[in-house]
Amino acid sequence: MNDIAPTQAERAEKLQGLGCKRKRVEDIRFTQGRGNYVDDVKLPGMLFGDFARSSHAHARIKSIDTSKALALPGVKAVLTAADLKPLKLHYMPTLAGDVAAVLADEKVLFQNQEIAFVVAEDRYIAADAIELVEVEYEALPVVVDPFQAMAPDAPILRDDIKDKMNGAHGPRKHYNHIFNWQVGDKQATDEVFKTAEVTTKDLFVYQRTHPAPLETCQCVASMDKVKGELTVWGTFQAPHVVRTVVSILSGIAEHKVHVIAPDIGGGFGNKVGVYPGYVCAIVASIVLGVPVKWVEDRMENLSTTSFARDYHMATELAATKEGKILAMRVHMLADHGAFDACANPSKLPAGFVNICTGSYDIPVAHLEVDGVYTNKATGGVAYRCSLRVTEGIYAIERAIEVLAKKLGMDSVDLRMKNLIKAEQFPYRSALGWEYDSGNYHVALQKALDAVGYPALRAEQKARREAFRRGETRELMGIGVCFFTEIVGAGPSRHCDILGVGMFDSAEIRVHPTGSIVARMGTKSQGQAHETTYAQIIATELGIPADDITIEEGDTDTAPYGLGTYGSRSTPVAGAATAMAARKIRAKAQMIAAHLLEVSEYDLEWDVDRFTVKGLPEKFKTMKEIAWAAHNNLPPGLEPGLEAVNYYDPPNMTYPFGAYFCVMDIDIDTGVAKTRRFYALDDCGTRINPMIIEGQVHGGLTEAFAIAMGQEISYDAQGNVMGASFMDFFLPTAVETPKWETDFTVTPSPHHPIGAKGVGESPNVGGVPCFSNAVNDAFAFLDAGHIQMPHDGWRLWTVAERLGLHA
Amino acid sequence: MIPAKFEYHRPTSVQDAVALLAQLGEEAHPLAGGHSLIPVMKTRLAAPEHLVDLAGISSLKGIRREQDHIAIGAMATQSEMIASPLLAEILPIIRETSLLIGDPQIRYVGTIGGNVANGDPGNDMPALMMCLDAEYQLAGRNGERRVRARAFYFGAYDTARQNDEILTEVRIPIPAKGHGYAYEKLKRKVGDYAVAAAAVMLTITNGTCRAASIGLTNVADTPLWAEAAAQALVGTRIDRTAIANAANAAEAITNPASDGHGPAEYRRKMTGVTVRRAIERAKLRAEV
Structure with missing residues (x-):
């Protein structure tokens, strides 16, 4: 030892491990235009594919004439369903147990549905050629309103399954019905409602929207006919599952399929599914023997690949006069579009929407969900939310507000009265979840103190009086939301994708000089996995994060995992990372004992080294141990220092938070201005506070967009409205409110480092908070529930209805 | 989102540009900043076979004072208009309007000529x-002519x-x-077209409005000059009644379309709101 040896704290700081606001290492390339995205993949002889799409929402295809397109110089092939049928690829299986058309077979079921895939020498020729594909249609009646889908005389949408009255999730009630899913105790719930002192019932509509990542969906498929191997680069949030699906569908053995997800420009659920573009590019490459690229444009992205939400939730609460909630009863109608391609664990047709009792101790509840087909685009992805959690939390958080008004109580008091108490954890909810940990009252109180809640209510009271006196044309709304997220899918006893359990994985290799490469089964789309996984390893192994390279997305090198969505990376792959690191540390301890000639049990871990207990000057650093692992091992111990872990989580994790929003609404224009937004998140152990803050900012911005304007709507003929950024609301920095973030820390008891995941919490909590603020602004005028999105003209319409413009 | 094939031309004089347009005929289209034209070409709603880019014509640049007029070259960008000390002093409403067009990147490329033509x-x-009451200078095969803005617009994309x-x-x-x-x-976000917008110019002497002019954006298939609305102010002290009369007169001449930014009725009412607010703001700024 010498005099200038760094202190323990200095050594820990140098690691940039857990809790460090380490700068995002991937941003060095992202901010310099040096990322490597799918569209950057350029291969010799590569062709380009493009789709001829349906102009109708529902029509029989009488004929498809591709001759003119084929005659255009530079066009190499035009695929239609007739070409895919012999390969049995005109339909593909969906994650939800349905099938979806790859290319329209006999009928089109939504506008912009894929009809023919043109392959040409460049993008310009392909774009010209799709205009030359001639399709003759016989228009059919259209179903746009999900409430009309199961009418006795409704048009039959899915001819392919019209007689199949047993769906993937049990019996179907109607030819346009997909599933009926029930959870909870119906009889007990109905009994409570019969005698309850106070009940509420409202229809909360969570409109159809879209994740709209900046990079659209795209792929490059390259078949090497000599080696019999297929390589696919694509925008895949779950590359390993894609490889399995491609292998099953194509018949090419899985070890000869190489799926690579390079840098991804945002996913938010849009890039979980398998789309016709991927299948067609692969088929075209197999047929033509050259690489084929497919890149979706913005209108295709917004109108065809994976919408989100579209849930219509009849929500009821039963309570005592004093505000103790006794029961919850919900019926949800889910509009899945033309095919059921929801991205849920295969056994759960409505995902985790049964989290809809929220953060409250509700003794009994019953939830029923019916899914229906309509003439709309397919999908139903989790748009920055863990698998229908946003829908469920929206329902309860709006219902709480409605109940509070009916009881004449402040909604914060009602929440305080019904929140699950700290001593009740682990808490078993009436709809079947086991909440791992929480300290809800403390979090809500911290938030109340931070925003100065009583003063806000006093200000609102004064402003309402001024409004009544005609002194202001603005309404002040205070939005409150207390949410519980459910992330980290998930225990394979509940959660699988096409039969593959939803575990995840990490493989860590320590090099002789003590640097590390680690690979995970997840795939970052901007979440900064390269930064945060390295921080977990840095703390577990005492190697500086800067000496650790994280790689994901190449199915040839990374261990099998189920991918990144539903905030599952930290809860599942993050756990695998910690567990793999602990295996390495255990072996390192044996090597250190050998080097120091003491028993393993005489050693203790000290930041970046093993030290002989009581003799701090006797130690071996991880760097020294790494070297020894390759040349000086205890007898019988195999060389090397690496480990792999496949982690099947024992439970989900349950992040939570308390959000507040203060808003002013100009009743003459309907324009709402968010004056203040405060978000307290508890995501358990915090790996990188800066990245958490960034994730919360991003999630809140998307929540703001959804609540205040985003919608994918259809006219009565099924024409998709607003599938461009001229109409679809993507706020800029100018419109986006300023975010105040805060936190409490309640570690997950079952996660190796106590982390819960955070990326989607702000979307789950943010949307109801904004909507509650809008509803609160109008509440004193008895406006009733106001549906989202809360854009200018809709809020102006509310004011008009209330006679405020007279 | 890929335009159909077109030929690109880049003349360096007005004469050459006019000759090119005459020679190429119906299928040629002049290109200024391109912010209206390129998006419709990308969606193939327009497919001109020839684009005659005016960016190489230096005589179309510049902002000058000429006796009792300000002359703005057609290829002056919004960003140049925002930066112009001459406009800031004499016609500050141009700066205020330009700052509400698109975003900075758009304003570096978007031109006044393209915007109005x-x-x-x-x-x-x-x-x-x-x-x-601006005039547009037009150059063609048969020489030059001037058309008042108030007589220039016939319908959507249909002009003199x-x-x-x-x-x-x-x-x-x-x-x-x-x-x-x-x-x-009134717009939902940066980069959006107006739900409704109003331009108001006022002259006030001794508290009484001596002259007024009002223009309306995006509430019909052409821009509108709201003559009656302006007249409702002249001779008044621009009190609440006069403002309400002007707003009502402006609403009366609108014929807006319904779209994702709101139904026609909303846009009609927002015309009244923007007119009212513009008048109130203009009144505060006027030397009385």
Whole structure:
């Protein structure tokens, strides 16, 4: 030892491990235009594919004439369903147990549905050629309103399954019905409602929207006919599952399929599914023997690949006069579009929407969900939310507000009265979840103190009086939301994708000089996995994060995992990372004992080294141990220092938070201005506070967009409205409110480092908070529930209805 | 989102550009900043076979004072207009309006000529030019002519400009010193077209409105000059009643379309709101 040896704290700081606001290492390339995205993949002889799409929402295809397109110089092939049928690829299986058309077979079921895939020498020729594909249609009646889908005389949408009255999730009630899913105790719930002192019932509509990542969906498929191997680069949030699906569908053995997800420009659920573009590019490459690229444009992205939400939730609460909630009863109608391609664990047709009792101790509840087909685009992805959690939390958080008004109580008091108490954890909810940990009252109180809640209510009271006196044309709304997220899918006893359990994985290799490469089964789309996984390893192994390279997305090198969505990376792959690191540390301890000639049990871990207990000057650093692992091992111990872990989580994790929003609404224009937004998140152990803050900012911005304007709507003929950024609301920095973030820390008891995941919490909590603020602004005028999105003209319409413009 | 095939031409003089347009005929289209034209080409709603880019014609640049007019070259960008000390002093409403067009990147490329000549009812400059009683200088095969902005717009993308003409200059009469002005634009977000917008110019003497002019954006298939609305102010002290009368008169001449930004009725009412707010702001700015 010498005099200038760094202190323990200095050594820990140098690691940039857990809790460090380490700068995002991937941003060095992202901010310099040096990322490597799918569209950057350029291969010799590569062709380009493009789709001829349906102009109708529902029509029989009488004929498809591709001759003119084929005659255009530079066009190499035009695929239609007739070409895919012999390969049995005109339909593909969906994650939800349905099938979806790859290319329209006999009928089109939504506008912009894929009809023919043109392959040409460049993008310009392909774009010209799709205009030359001639399709003759016989228009059919259209179903746009999900409430009309199961009418006795409704048009039959899915001819392919019209007689199949047993769906993937049990019996179907109607030819346009997909599933009926029930959870909870119906009889007990109905009994409570019969005698309850106070009940509420409202229809909360969570409109159809879209994740709209900046990079659209795209792929490059390259078949090497000599080696019999297929390589696919694509925008895949779950590359390993894609490889399995491609292998099953194509018949090419899985070890000869190489799926690579390079840098991804945002996913938010849009890039979980398998789309016709991927299948067609692969088929075209197999047929033509050259690489084929497919890149979706913005209108295709917004109108065809994976919408989100579209849930219509009849929500009821039963309570005592004093505000103790006794029961919850919900019926949800889910509009899945033309095919059921929801991205849920295969056994759960409505995902985790049964989290809809929220953060409250509700003794009994019953939830029923019916899914229906309509003439709309397919999908139903989790748009920055863990698998229908946003829908469920929206329902309860709006219902709480409605109940509070009916009881004449402040909604914060009602929440305080019904929140699950700290001593009740682990808490078993009436709809079947086991909440791992929480300290809800403390979090809500911290938030109340931070925003100065009583003063806000006093200000609102004064402003309402001024409004009544005609002194202001603005309404002040205070939005409150207390949410519980459910992330980290998930225990394979509940959660699988096409039969593959939803575990995840990490493989860590320590090099002789003590640097590390680690690979995970997840795939970052901007979440900064390269930064945060390295921080977990840095703390577990005492190697500086800067000496650790994280790689994901190449199915040839990374261990099998189920991918990144539903905030599952930290809860599942993050756990695998910690567990793999602990295996390495255990072996390192044996090597250190050998080097120091003491028993393993005489050693203790000290930041970046093993030290002989009581003799701090006797130690071996991880760097020294790494070297020894390759040349000086205890007898019988195999060389090397690496480990792999496949982690099947024992439970989900349950992040939570308390959000507040203060808003002013100009009743003459309907324009709402968010004056203040405060978000307290508890995501358990915090790996990188800066990245958490960034994730919360991003999630809140998307929540703001959804609540205040985003919608994918259809006219009565099924024409998709607003599938461009001229109409679809993507706020800029100018419109986006300023975010105040805060936190409490309640570690997950079952996660190796106590982390819960955070990326989607702000979307789950943010949307109801904004909507509650809008509803609160109008509440004193008895406006009733106001549906989202809360854009200018809709809020102006509310004011008009209330006679405020007279 | 890939345009059909077209030929690109880049003449360096107005004469050459006009000759090219005459020679290429119906399928040629002049290109200025391209912010209206390129998006419709990308969606193939328009497919001109020839684009005649005016960016290489240096004589179309510049902002000058000419006796009782301000002359703005057609290829002056919004960003150049925002930066112009001359406009800031004499016609500050142009700066205020330009700052509400698109975003900084768009304003570096978007030009006044393209904005007024294309006949896109969503553009902001046409209603402002009607309000200011600007004239457009057009150069064609048969020489030059001037058309008042108030007589230029026939329908959506349908204007007094002939196919072989180029709009070379915008000429704006210098308004009275001490005038009040405001451009009030209601939009959902940066980069959006207006739900409704109003340009207002006022001259007030001894508390009484002596002259007024009002232009309306995106509430009909052309920009509108709201003559009756302006007249409702002249001779008044611009009190609440006068403002309400002007707003009602403005609403009465609108014929908006319904779209994702709101139904027609909303846009009609927002015309009244933007007119009212623009008048109130212009009144505060006017030297009385």
